[in-house]
Every structure is written in C-alpha cells, then in structure tokens.
Amino acid sequence: MATLIAEIENTSTQLPATRIASEHCFTTSDGTELFYRAWAPQGKSSQAVLLFHRGHEHSGRWQDVVDRIGMEETWFFAFDARGHGRSPGERGYAESFGRMVRDADEFVRHLSVTHGIAVADMAVVAQSVGAVLAAAWVHDYAPPIRAMVLATPALRIKLYVPGAIAGLRLLRKVKPKSFIRSYVKPRMLTHDQEQAQLYADDELITPQIATNILLDVHHTSTRLIEDAGAIVAPTLLLSSSADYVVESKPQQQFFDRLGSAVKEREVYPSFYHSTFWEKERDLPIARTREFIERQFEDPAPVASLLEADKSGYSKSICDDLEQPLSLLSPKRWAYALQKLGMNTGGRLSRGVRIGWRTGFDSGESLDHVYRNRAEGTTFIGRMIDRAYLDSPGWRGIRQRKVHMLELLDRAIARTAQRGEAVRLLDIAAGPGRYVLEAIQRHADVEMSTVLCDRDVGGLDWGRALAKSMGITSVDYRQSDAFDADAIAAQTPRPNIAVVSGLYELFPDNGPIRESLRGLAAAIPAGGLLLYTNQPWHPQQEMIARVLPNRDGDPWVMRCRTQVEMDQLVAAAGFRKLETLVDDEGIFSVSMAVREG
DSSP states (O other): OHHHHHTSOOOSSOOOOSSOOEEEEEEOTTSOEEEEEEEOOSSOOSOEEEEEOOTTOOGGGGHHHHHHHOOTTSEEEEEOOTTSTTSOSSTTOOSOHHHHHHHHHHHHHHHHHHHOOOGGGEEEEEETHHHHHHHHHHHHHOOOOSEEEEESOOSSBOOOSTTHHHHHHHHHHHOSSOEEEOOOOGGGTOSOHHHHHHHHHOTTOOOEEEHHHHHHHHHHHHHHHHTGGGOOSOEEEEEETTOSSBOSHHHHHHHHHOOOSSEEEEEETTOOSOGGGSTTTHHHHHHHHHHHHHHHHSOOOOOOOTTTTTSSHHHHHHHHHHSOOOTTOHHHHHHHHHHHHHHTGGGGBHHHHHHHHHOTTSHHHHHHHHHTOOOBSHHHHHHHHHHHHTSHHHHHHHHHHHHHHHHHHHHHHHHHHTTOOEEEEETTOTTOHHHHHHHHHTTTSOEEEEEEESOHHHHHHHHHHHHHTTOOOEEEEEOOTTOHHHHHTOSSOOSEEEEOSSGGGOOOHHHHHHHHHHHHHHSOTTOEEEEEEOOOOTTHHHHHHHOBOTTSSBOOOOOOOHHHHHHHHHHTTEEEEEEEEOTTSOOEEEEEEEOO
C-alpha cells in the first residue's frame, strides 16, 4: 500500500488538469439529451472507467480524481444525471430514480457503440447517491462489467428528523412534485478547506433534490441491501467513519450480503462523506486504482449460475419458502388470516375470484391485471379489486407489458428493416393481449403470428379477444412451452419469439433450458428472442404462503437473478442486446439475438 500511495503525490491542493475532457451529449430513449465528459487515453485503449457523481453534483467534479489516479492508457467517462450539471431538467428532479438508472444503462450502451469498448472491459467508480445508482444498474441490468468501486454509498441518508421518511411520503401525496433543500454544508463533506470552497463556489451544484427521488433512493437502497446476494461483480466498498451524510451500518449489511466472489472493503476512520475529495484522498484513489487495475489484468472468473436452481443464494430463499412456518410464528397466523380474508370477503373482487378459480398466475388472471379496470360485486368489491390491482407485483406486471411492447415494436421494426416478413411465435401467450395490441399498431407490416399455450381456456379467451379486436391473422395453438421438439417444429419458423411471464413461475432450470433449446432450434441466426424475468419481488413470501398457482399448489417463486437468466439464454446460443426494468426492480424484459 505504501508503494501505491507514493506513486501519487500526496498534496491537499487542486492539481492542474493534466487530462482535458472533451464534451459530448447522448440521447436517451425518451428523447432527452444528457451531457457527458470523456477523458481520452494517451494511445489506443479498449478499457474504460465510468464515473457516477453524487447527488447535487455533476461530471466535472471528477477532474481532480482523473488527474490523480493515473491510468493514462484508460478511457474515463462521466455523465451529468438529468436535472444535474449541464444536463436538462428541473434541478434535482427526474420522473423516477428508475429512469436515472435506465439513463445509466443507455449511456453505457452509447459508449460501447460510439467508442467500440465492450461492457466487459468497463469498470465503475461511484460516490454516494451515484453509488446507489451504479449498484442498482449492476443489480437490475446485470452488465458484465470488470469491477465496481462504491464510495460511501447513500444506502441510508441521515435525515436527522424523526419520522422523516413518513413525512416525505405524505408530502409526495399532497404535492407530488416537491423539493427538499440539502442541509449539508461544504465543511461537512471534507476536511480540505480548498475543496470545500470549490464545492461552495461551483454554480453547477444544486442544493435541492426532488422528494420523489429522495424516496426512490431510500426504497431502492432497501431492495439492494436485501438482495445484495444477486450482485456478483467484483466490488470494492469505501466507507468513511466520520460521515455526517450517510449511515455506515447499511453499508456493512450490503457488503456482508454481496454475492461477489471478489469483494473488499476499506474504512477511513477520519474521513467525511466526500471520500475522493478529502485531505488524504490519495489513499482511496490509490486503493481504487489498485483494485481496478488488478481486475483488468487478472479478471475474476465469471461464476456459472446455470445450476443455481440446485444450490446458492436464490435456491436457499426458495427452500425457506417451501417450509411451513412454526406454529408459534406470528407471520404464520398473519398469512393465515390474509388467506382467509382473500378466500371469503376478497371474492367480492373479480380479480381475486379469477385467481382462486384459475390460479393467480394464469393467463386469465393476468389479462384482468393488464386491463386494470376495477370490477367486483358491490362497491366494496370494486374497492377490494382496486387495492388488488394496485399491489406492487401487479403494477410491475403492467409495466412489464409496456416494456414488452416497447421491445416488440423494436423487434418488429428491426426485422422489417431487414426486408423480412415478420413471423412471430409466443410459446406461452395465454390470451396474448399485448401481442394483439402490437399487431394493431403494425398493421402496415406483413406479419404471421402463432400464439401457444397449454391452457385451453386461455386460448379460447384469446380467440374471443382477437375477434373483438377485429384481428383474424392469429393462429392459437395448444402446446407445451417446455417441449423443445414441439417448439422447434412450429411453423412458420419464427424470426421473433416471445416468452413472457413463464420462466419466472418455475424454480427449476431444467425445463427452462429445454424450452430455450427448442427456441434456439426454431429461430434462425439473426432472429430475435424477447424474454422476461423476475429478479426480485417485495411480496415473495406472502405470495408463497397465501396464493395458489394455476395447478392449485402454493405459488412458490424462485427469483432468478438477472445474471442467471442471461446466462441461461446465452448458453442456448443467444446474445443479449438490451434490458428494460420497472422502477421497483421487480420485472425485466430483455431482447437477445440468435447467434450464427
């Protein structure tokens, strides 16, 4: 360590910029142009470090770190989050934190295309709220990055006021677009007076943050701490013990639960919050450089998760859910009362009735969720149905549909641009409402569609739905989505295949791999596969202990990490192109291309 520190001049003054940043913009999927800086290497390089700034700040703040860290043969990139720095938007505001995480993913894909740098040759360095954003991106989108350095992640912000989160939730309901002004003074961030003054004088730093973003960071952090086992990227966590801004205990909990085979933590006892801008910042900068260079030179092997259904993180959670709770457990009786209520008065709700009759995971149940219209017996029944439809999982299901339609639109356009007629196959469509809606929107595209399902009732419902929508070009067929030979034999041979809401219902990987084998045989090279996943669910235990599935058994789900799901798809011969995730991180939709 002493050698590493000696390699960088230990001085509290701001170094003159030795690497000049070029300035650029990239356009996000919602049409917003976000600003970013690029620090080019001395020569050609296929490696990059991505820098994520903390809340209130901007990409220009990283200049001193880039100058001090060395690594002259490596690209450095940093973007201004929307509502920050030179990016547009009301200061400190975004529609959601999930939108900001998606911006990060789109930024990385832009860099990969523009500069020809593979995501597998990128590392991440992030501070505070930026560290939460980076961790959420790695958790939800599963990019195969080389390493991740998280400095004082804002997993729990010190709000000091009792009941602050409850108060912010109330404020958000009363005034959805509201703002909180930061209590943090520059002297609370660093012992370095010069750095504190530079912070105070920086006109691009905004002191306010939107209430919705503050709450979203809190909720996202809760999810990340709980589900840190899903993160497998090599991770270095840097913590400051004298931090006035964020709590240290959640950082330790997150670190302890990380699923990374390579994970290291460094604690700086006297540091304030701004780890990379402290008086002795050469210590964390040198540690960061050493960790990243080690992962670039000798990358940790990527662990195979193809048999994660047999042992490991997600399997242990699933095993626990299959075991009955103790008779003395308060949760056992709470779930029993909830089940009794849903099976009696809950039946006034049409959605709950459908769930008990066909299974809460059935195609008919999901069709009711997609329509999102509260129905029931009496006004009370409709109230119950509205509460049922507004549960987190069903909100996520509807967002999954939006994302599926978004990727389906792109897949249809991409296929049509190649001059091919679209041949679409959905192997577990149920009624297939979202596919029918896509057909309506692309009436000018030559398209043949086969919608399969094992449930005759769901197929009959779909035929009636298609007729009501005036669509006659769809062929509904009864078929087993886990029969590889049956999938491979489907005609016409599809150039777009869809698997939506299926694999996440089954904990074992064997049937999933068999299904993917059939899809790989059915789809020609260059064809596209759209698939969904459920990496996490806030009501996983309640669902397992209260609700039945379509077979009448307890609906026990094993939440596959996105890394595992992507590995299963890759093992079948597909390469993932992109992923979309809802704001709560419950459901993902991905598109992959069949390799030659």
